[in-house]
Amino acid sequence: MIKRSITHLAVAEPSRELDPERRKSLRKLFNPLAVRRMSDLSLMIGEVTDGVEGGKHDEWVYASRFGGTQSLERYLGSFPTPSPLHFQNSIHPGAFDLVSVARRRRSGMLTPLCGLDSLVADALLAALLVPADTVVHVVGGDEFEPWSSGQGWGGETTFAFYLRLEAGVSSGALGELSLTPDEHNDAPVPELPAFHTALSDRQPLDFYQPERGVFRLTWT
Template identity: 50%
Template structure:
């Protein structure tokens, strides 16, 4: 049974849009110039990962159904004078990449998992099979009305972060792959943000491969 241990966890439960007060608080994690450039998801990820303390040999995984599509929407809106900043931020792992660039954090590898059919399960599996001793899994979505109405963006804004290690010392919980186990209900990417915030167990199915379970110690 493949297994990793949860050393850190943080989550931002789903809301539709960030209030001005919440957005102002999230911006405090960054210098003013950088904060003004960040949309909702990178602001949330900045808060969730502020105590991550990554090392150069760690791997980062960014899991999202829509990735940096909000920045792509803003880039298209900027014509006829297109914004290089929004174009740069629209790449798939853009919301997380922005955070690492602002903080000057290096990583051995950054793996984006975007729009997978079983997104939660696939992102947890990627963490389990990584060669890195420590894996940082950051995930989330951000809402805008136009994108959501056209099926091109999320209907909610949320995020979560897990620092996963092979070391069981002081672990908060564990993530494990159990082949052939398909009895429990499967949770979604969005479910994870709410359940992690409440320290509830998670279950995510991998068709024909088994199930990944997240449990607390």
């Protein structure tokens, strides 16, 4: 069994469109020049990682089914004079990069994962395979935009979450994430929105990924 303790959790309330007052509050987390480039997903990632202390050797895992949907629509809408800014921001993991650059956050490695049916299992596996003496941060989210989401190319809502995982922590841990390679059950891998809900409500999860094993999420 591979396991890590959850030592920090933050979940942004999902929304199709940010309330103006909420957007104003989130924009205050960044300097005015940086925030001009940010979509709603970037702002929510900024919210869930606000105050997070990261070391230069820490590893980060970023998971999104669709990436920067709002920036992609703005890029397509800018033709016939395509916007380099919106193109750059639309590329996965653009929403996460904007926050990291604005905060000048250093890291040992970033593993971005996007658009996979097994996205949640793959992201958690990547986090669990990080060496035990390394702190790993898991960030995820999707973004809603009417046209893209209507075509199945964007999230049903905009949401974000953050987990800090560490090995060998018992006192004060919020919960535990584990993988048992030699176990099997019939529970399917949850999609990213369902995983976000489980984190928000602190629901236990127990699911199987073929050729990987059983993942478990428990809370103290």
